[in-house]
Amino acid sequence: MSLQGYYHLDLCKVNHGLRVSDISAVLPTVEAGVSSQPATRQMAWPTLRAVSRHPALHKALKMSGSLLGFLVLWEVCCRVFEIPEFILPSPTTTILTVFKKWDLFAKHSLITFYETGAGFLMAVAFGVFIAAIIVVIPVLADLIMPLLLISQLVPKVAIAPILLIWFGYGLFPKIFIAFLIAFFPIVVNTAAGLASVERPMLDLARSLEATRWQIFSKFRVPVALPEMFSGMKIAITLAVIGAIIGEFVGGSSGLGYLILIANSELDTPLAFAALLLLSLGGIILYAAVELLERLVIPWNKSTQTEFRPVVGG
Helix, strand or coil: CCHHHHHHHHHHHHHHCCCHHHHHHHHHHHHHHHHCCCHHHHHHHHHHHHHHCCHHHHHHHHHHHHHHHHHHHHHHHHHHCCCCCCCCCCHHHHHHHHHHCHHHHHHHHHHHHHHHHHHHHHHHHHHHHHHHHHHHCHHHHHHHHHHHHHHHHCCHHHHHHHHHHHHCCCCHHHHHHHHHHHHHHHHHHHHHHHCCCCHHHHHHHHHCCCCHHHHHHHHHHHHHHHHHHHHHHHHHHHHHHHHHHHHHHHCCCCHHHHHHHHHHCCCHHHHHHHHHHHHHHHHHHHHHHHHHHHHHCCCCHHHCCCCCCCCCC
16 A cells, blocks of 8 residues: 555544545555555465465464474484384374274274263353352352362362272263363353453343343353353363373273273383374364354354465565
8 A cells, every 4th residue: 555545544534534435535546556566466365365264274274284293203203213112103103003903992982082072061061050150149159169179179080089989980980080170160261251241231231121031141141152162172171181080090991091001011002092092082172162162152253363464575
Protein backbone atom coordinates (compact mmCIF):
# COMPACT_ATOMS: atom_id res chain seq x y z
CA MET A 1 0.00 0.00 0.00
CA SER A 2 1.30 3.48 -0.85
CA LEU A 3 1.74 6.29 1.66
CA GLN A 4 -1.33 8.02 0.25
CA GLY A 5 -3.48 4.95 0.96
CA TYR A 6 -2.31 4.68 4.57
CA TYR A 7 -2.90 8.43 5.13
CA HIS A 8 -6.44 8.25 3.76
CA LEU A 9 -7.25 5.16 5.84
CA ASP A 10 -5.97 6.82 9.02
CA LEU A 11 -8.09 9.92 8.38
CA CYS A 12 -11.18 7.74 8.01
CA LYS A 13 -10.48 5.99 11.31
CA VAL A 14 -9.79 9.18 13.30
CA ASN A 15 -12.49 11.50 11.98
CA HIS A 16 -15.53 9.38 11.13
CA GLY A 17 -14.77 5.75 11.92
CA LEU A 18 -14.08 3.16 9.24
CA ARG A 19 -17.00 2.85 6.76
CA VAL A 20 -17.55 0.64 3.72
CA SER A 21 -17.39 3.71 1.48
CA ASP A 22 -14.06 4.67 3.00
CA ILE A 23 -12.67 1.22 2.37
CA SER A 24 -13.82 1.33 -1.26
CA ALA A 25 -12.03 4.67 -1.64
CA VAL A 26 -8.79 3.15 -0.42
CA LEU A 27 -8.98 -0.04 -2.52
CA PRO A 28 -7.77 1.49 -5.82
CA THR A 29 -4.66 2.81 -4.10
CA VAL A 30 -4.08 -0.53 -2.41
CA GLU A 31 -4.47 -2.43 -5.69
CA ALA A 32 -2.04 -0.06 -7.35
CA GLY A 33 0.49 -0.68 -4.61
CA VAL A 34 0.11 -4.45 -4.87
CA SER A 35 0.37 -4.45 -8.66
CA SER A 36 3.66 -2.57 -8.39
CA GLN A 37 5.25 -5.45 -6.46
CA PRO A 38 7.52 -7.88 -8.31
CA ALA A 39 5.88 -10.89 -9.94
CA THR A 40 7.64 -13.33 -7.64
CA ARG A 41 6.00 -11.80 -4.58
CA GLN A 42 2.53 -12.02 -6.16
CA MET A 43 3.05 -15.70 -7.02
CA ALA A 44 3.83 -16.52 -3.36
CA TRP A 45 0.39 -15.44 -2.18
CA PRO A 46 -1.78 -18.36 -3.48
CA THR A 47 0.18 -21.00 -1.58
CA LEU A 48 0.25 -18.98 1.62
CA ARG A 49 -3.45 -18.20 1.34
CA ALA A 50 -4.24 -21.87 0.78
CA VAL A 51 -2.35 -22.79 3.96
CA SER A 52 -3.94 -19.97 5.94
CA ARG A 53 -7.41 -21.22 4.99
CA HIS A 54 -6.62 -24.61 6.55
CA PRO A 55 -5.01 -23.86 9.94
CA ALA A 56 -5.69 -27.40 11.17
CA LEU A 57 -3.79 -28.83 8.21
CA HIS A 58 -0.94 -26.39 8.79
CA LYS A 59 -0.77 -27.41 12.45
CA ALA A 60 -0.87 -31.13 11.59
CA LEU A 61 1.96 -30.69 9.08
CA LYS A 62 4.12 -28.94 11.67
CA MET A 63 3.52 -31.63 14.27
CA SER A 64 4.17 -34.42 11.78
CA GLY A 65 7.39 -32.77 10.68
CA SER A 66 8.53 -32.43 14.28
CA LEU A 67 7.87 -36.11 15.03
CA LEU A 68 9.52 -37.21 11.79
CA GLY A 69 12.61 -35.14 12.55
CA PHE A 70 12.85 -36.67 16.03
CA LEU A 71 12.60 -40.21 14.62
CA VAL A 72 15.24 -39.50 11.99
CA LEU A 73 17.62 -38.11 14.63
CA TRP A 74 16.98 -41.14 16.82
CA GLU A 75 17.68 -43.53 13.95
CA VAL A 76 20.88 -41.74 12.98
CA CYS A 77 22.21 -41.78 16.55
CA CYS A 78 21.53 -45.51 16.91
CA ARG A 79 23.36 -46.30 13.66
CA VAL A 80 26.27 -43.90 14.01
CA PHE A 81 27.10 -44.79 17.61
CA GLU A 82 26.16 -48.48 17.13
CA ILE A 83 24.00 -48.59 20.24
CA PRO A 84 22.96 -52.17 21.15
CA GLU A 85 19.26 -52.97 20.82
CA PHE A 86 18.93 -54.06 24.46
CA ILE A 87 19.99 -50.53 25.50
CA LEU A 88 18.20 -48.39 22.89
CA PRO A 89 16.46 -49.94 19.87
CA SER A 90 16.22 -47.86 16.73
CA PRO A 91 12.84 -46.60 15.43
CA THR A 92 12.93 -49.12 12.57
CA THR A 93 13.48 -51.99 15.02
CA THR A 94 10.66 -50.69 17.22
CA ILE A 95 8.23 -50.38 14.31
CA LEU A 96 9.15 -53.83 13.01
CA THR A 97 8.46 -55.24 16.48
CA VAL A 98 4.99 -53.70 16.38
CA PHE A 99 4.22 -55.34 13.02
CA LYS A 100 5.68 -58.71 14.01
CA LYS A 101 3.58 -58.89 17.21
CA TRP A 102 0.58 -56.89 16.04
CA ASP A 103 -2.02 -59.32 17.43
CA LEU A 104 -0.45 -59.10 20.89
CA PHE A 105 -0.25 -55.30 20.81
CA ALA A 106 -3.79 -54.90 19.46
CA LYS A 107 -5.24 -56.96 22.32
CA HIS A 108 -3.39 -55.10 25.07
CA SER A 109 -3.87 -51.67 23.45
CA LEU A 110 -7.64 -52.06 23.38
CA ILE A 111 -7.67 -52.85 27.10
CA THR A 112 -5.46 -49.88 28.04
CA PHE A 113 -7.39 -47.33 26.00
CA TYR A 114 -10.72 -48.71 27.18
CA GLU A 115 -9.57 -48.07 30.75
CA THR A 116 -8.36 -44.61 29.73
CA GLY A 117 -11.60 -43.66 27.96
CA ALA A 118 -13.84 -44.94 30.74
CA GLY A 119 -11.82 -43.15 33.42
CA PHE A 120 -11.82 -39.95 31.39
CA LEU A 121 -15.59 -39.97 30.85
CA MET A 122 -16.14 -40.57 34.56
CA ALA A 123 -13.78 -37.66 35.30
CA VAL A 124 -15.68 -35.33 32.95
CA ALA A 125 -19.08 -36.19 34.41
CA PHE A 126 -17.94 -35.96 38.02
CA GLY A 127 -15.71 -32.91 37.47
CA VAL A 128 -18.38 -30.80 35.76
CA PHE A 129 -20.95 -31.76 38.40
CA ILE A 130 -18.67 -30.81 41.31
CA ALA A 131 -17.63 -27.57 39.61
CA ALA A 132 -21.28 -26.60 39.16
CA ILE A 133 -22.00 -27.27 42.84
CA ILE A 134 -19.00 -25.20 43.92
CA VAL A 135 -20.12 -22.20 41.85
CA VAL A 136 -23.89 -22.38 42.35
CA ILE A 137 -23.63 -23.12 46.10
CA PRO A 138 -20.51 -21.21 47.24
CA VAL A 139 -21.02 -22.30 50.86
CA LEU A 140 -20.04 -25.85 49.89
CA ALA A 141 -16.79 -24.77 48.22
CA ASP A 142 -14.87 -24.65 51.50
CA LEU A 143 -16.16 -28.11 52.38
CA ILE A 144 -15.46 -29.79 49.04
CA MET A 145 -12.10 -28.30 48.01
CA PRO A 146 -10.06 -29.79 50.91
CA LEU A 147 -11.34 -33.26 50.01
CA LEU A 148 -10.45 -32.72 46.36
CA LEU A 149 -6.96 -31.56 47.30
CA ILE A 150 -6.43 -34.60 49.51
CA SER A 151 -7.49 -36.87 46.65
CA GLN A 152 -4.77 -35.32 44.50
CA LEU A 153 -2.01 -35.17 47.11
CA VAL A 154 -2.22 -38.87 47.98
CA PRO A 155 0.22 -40.77 45.69
CA LYS A 156 -1.75 -42.96 43.30
CA VAL A 157 0.94 -45.64 43.36
CA ALA A 158 0.39 -45.94 47.13
CA ILE A 159 -3.39 -46.12 46.90
CA ALA A 160 -3.50 -48.53 43.96
CA PRO A 161 -2.85 -51.68 46.06
CA ILE A 162 -5.69 -50.66 48.40
CA LEU A 163 -8.04 -50.32 45.42
CA LEU A 164 -7.02 -53.81 44.29
CA ILE A 165 -7.98 -55.16 47.72
CA TRP A 166 -11.33 -53.36 47.58
CA PHE A 167 -12.31 -53.99 43.95
CA GLY A 168 -10.22 -56.99 42.88
CA TYR A 169 -7.94 -57.42 39.89
CA GLY A 170 -10.42 -56.59 37.12
CA LEU A 171 -10.61 -53.50 34.96
CA PHE A 172 -12.46 -51.30 37.43
CA PRO A 173 -9.46 -50.49 39.70
CA LYS A 174 -7.50 -49.25 36.67
CA ILE A 175 -10.46 -47.19 35.49
CA PHE A 176 -10.87 -45.74 38.97
CA ILE A 177 -7.20 -44.75 39.19
CA ALA A 178 -7.45 -43.05 35.78
CA PHE A 179 -10.52 -41.22 37.06
CA LEU A 180 -8.77 -40.13 40.28
CA ILE A 181 -5.86 -38.62 38.38
CA ALA A 182 -7.92 -36.98 35.62
CA PHE A 183 -10.87 -35.30 37.33
CA PHE A 184 -9.07 -32.55 39.28
CA PRO A 185 -8.07 -30.28 36.34
CA ILE A 186 -11.63 -30.54 35.00
CA VAL A 187 -13.06 -29.40 38.36
CA VAL A 188 -10.65 -26.48 38.72
CA ASN A 189 -10.89 -25.22 35.13
CA THR A 190 -14.66 -25.61 34.85
CA ALA A 191 -15.26 -23.90 38.19
CA ALA A 192 -13.03 -21.02 37.14
CA GLY A 193 -14.94 -20.69 33.88
CA LEU A 194 -18.36 -20.80 35.52
CA ALA A 195 -17.30 -18.13 38.01
CA SER A 196 -15.78 -15.84 35.38
CA VAL A 197 -19.07 -14.39 34.13
CA GLU A 198 -18.95 -10.60 34.42
CA ARG A 199 -21.19 -9.00 37.02
CA PRO A 200 -23.07 -6.76 34.50
CA MET A 201 -24.11 -9.87 32.56
CA LEU A 202 -25.53 -11.47 35.71
CA ASP A 203 -27.31 -8.22 36.61
CA LEU A 204 -28.80 -8.13 33.11
CA ALA A 205 -30.06 -11.70 33.47
CA ARG A 206 -31.67 -10.92 36.83
CA SER A 207 -33.26 -7.76 35.44
CA LEU A 208 -34.87 -9.92 32.75
CA GLU A 209 -36.25 -12.15 35.53
CA ALA A 210 -34.22 -15.16 34.43
CA THR A 211 -34.39 -18.21 36.67
CA ARG A 212 -31.28 -19.66 38.33
CA TRP A 213 -31.25 -22.48 35.80
CA GLN A 214 -31.49 -20.01 32.90
CA ILE A 215 -28.64 -17.95 34.33
CA PHE A 216 -26.55 -21.08 34.69
CA SER A 217 -27.30 -22.57 31.26
CA LYS A 218 -27.48 -19.39 29.17
CA PHE A 219 -24.79 -17.25 30.80
CA ARG A 220 -22.38 -19.36 32.85
CA VAL A 221 -22.05 -22.49 30.71
CA PRO A 222 -21.16 -20.77 27.39
CA VAL A 223 -18.50 -18.70 29.16
CA ALA A 224 -17.11 -21.79 30.92
CA LEU A 225 -16.83 -24.03 27.83
CA PRO A 226 -13.32 -22.88 26.78
CA GLU A 227 -11.99 -23.43 30.29
CA MET A 228 -13.73 -26.79 30.55
CA PHE A 229 -12.15 -28.03 27.32
CA SER A 230 -8.75 -26.84 28.53
CA GLY A 231 -9.19 -29.01 31.60
CA MET A 232 -10.36 -31.93 29.45
CA LYS A 233 -7.24 -31.76 27.29
CA ILE A 234 -5.10 -31.98 30.40
CA ALA A 235 -7.27 -34.74 31.85
CA ILE A 236 -7.08 -37.04 28.83
CA THR A 237 -3.30 -37.22 29.08
CA LEU A 238 -3.49 -37.82 32.84
CA ALA A 239 -6.04 -40.59 32.30
CA VAL A 240 -3.51 -42.49 30.17
CA ILE A 241 -0.98 -42.21 32.99
CA GLY A 242 -3.56 -43.42 35.51
CA ALA A 243 -4.41 -46.50 33.47
CA ILE A 244 -0.72 -47.41 33.16
CA ILE A 245 -0.19 -46.96 36.91
CA GLY A 246 -3.04 -49.36 37.59
CA GLU A 247 -1.60 -51.93 35.18
CA PHE A 248 1.85 -51.58 36.75
CA VAL A 249 0.55 -52.29 40.24
CA GLY A 250 -1.89 -55.11 39.63
CA GLY A 251 -2.59 -55.72 35.99
CA SER A 252 -2.64 -58.91 33.99
CA SER A 253 -3.27 -57.23 30.65
CA GLY A 254 -2.74 -53.89 28.93
CA LEU A 255 0.27 -52.02 27.61
CA GLY A 256 1.53 -51.29 31.12
CA TYR A 257 1.54 -55.00 31.94
CA LEU A 258 3.31 -55.64 28.62
CA ILE A 259 6.03 -53.13 29.53
CA LEU A 260 6.59 -54.88 32.86
CA ILE A 261 6.95 -58.26 31.13
CA ALA A 262 9.36 -56.79 28.57
CA ASN A 263 11.52 -55.24 31.30
CA SER A 264 11.70 -58.46 33.27
CA GLU A 265 12.85 -60.32 30.13
CA LEU A 266 15.21 -57.51 29.00
CA ASP A 267 13.21 -57.28 25.78
CA THR A 268 13.81 -53.58 25.18
CA PRO A 269 12.35 -53.49 21.62
CA LEU A 270 9.08 -54.90 23.01
CA ALA A 271 8.99 -52.26 25.75
CA PHE A 272 9.72 -49.45 23.28
CA ALA A 273 7.07 -50.76 20.90
CA ALA A 274 4.50 -50.63 23.71
CA LEU A 275 5.63 -47.11 24.60
CA LEU A 276 5.31 -46.08 20.96
CA LEU A 277 1.73 -47.33 20.74
CA LEU A 278 0.94 -45.70 24.08
CA SER A 279 2.27 -42.36 22.83
CA LEU A 280 0.40 -42.58 19.51
CA GLY A 281 -2.82 -43.50 21.29
CA GLY A 282 -2.43 -40.58 23.68
CA ILE A 283 -1.88 -38.18 20.79
CA ILE A 284 -4.99 -39.50 19.03
CA LEU A 285 -7.11 -39.09 22.17
CA TYR A 286 -5.81 -35.55 22.70
CA ALA A 287 -6.56 -34.71 19.06
CA ALA A 288 -10.09 -36.12 19.47
CA VAL A 289 -10.75 -33.81 22.43
CA GLU A 290 -9.34 -30.87 20.48
CA LEU A 291 -11.55 -31.73 17.49
CA LEU A 292 -14.58 -31.88 19.77
CA GLU A 293 -13.63 -28.45 21.10
CA ARG A 294 -13.53 -27.05 17.57
CA LEU A 295 -16.97 -28.50 16.83
CA VAL A 296 -18.63 -27.35 20.05
CA ILE A 297 -17.09 -23.87 20.38
CA PRO A 298 -15.78 -22.82 16.95
CA TRP A 299 -15.99 -19.19 18.05
CA ASN A 300 -13.30 -19.64 20.69
CA LYS A 301 -10.01 -17.92 19.79
CA SER A 302 -7.88 -20.74 21.23
CA THR A 303 -9.32 -23.14 18.61
CA GLN A 304 -8.12 -20.94 15.77
CA THR A 305 -4.56 -21.12 14.55
CA GLU A 306 -3.60 -17.76 13.17
CA PHE A 307 -1.14 -17.69 10.28
CA ARG A 308 -0.50 -14.36 8.67
CA PRO A 309 1.75 -14.53 5.60
CA VAL A 310 4.03 -11.53 5.25
CA VAL A 311 4.97 -10.45 1.75
CA GLY A 312 7.62 -7.87 1.44
CA GLY A 313 11.19 -7.19 2.31
